Amino acid sequence: MYKDCYWLRVFVAPSGQWAGQVYKGDEIICGIAGCTSQREVEDTAYEQFPDLEEIVLGSVPKEAG
Secondary structure (H helix, E strand, C coil), X not given: CCCCCEEXXXXXXXXXXXXXXXXXXXXXXXXXXXXXXXXXXHHHHHHHCCCCCEEEECCCCCCCC
């Protein structure tokens, strides 16, 4: 999707909590879970990956559902 950049996919997990996955290109390199808002997911991701290039809102990933 995004060749060699870091990007974040934000979604609501089956638990009802906000979560996210940080990717580099097509590979998941970090997961974020247990957040109370989309903003909390984004802030957590930016703390570790300040050079995130894109935030994508998505559905529950196939492996989680």
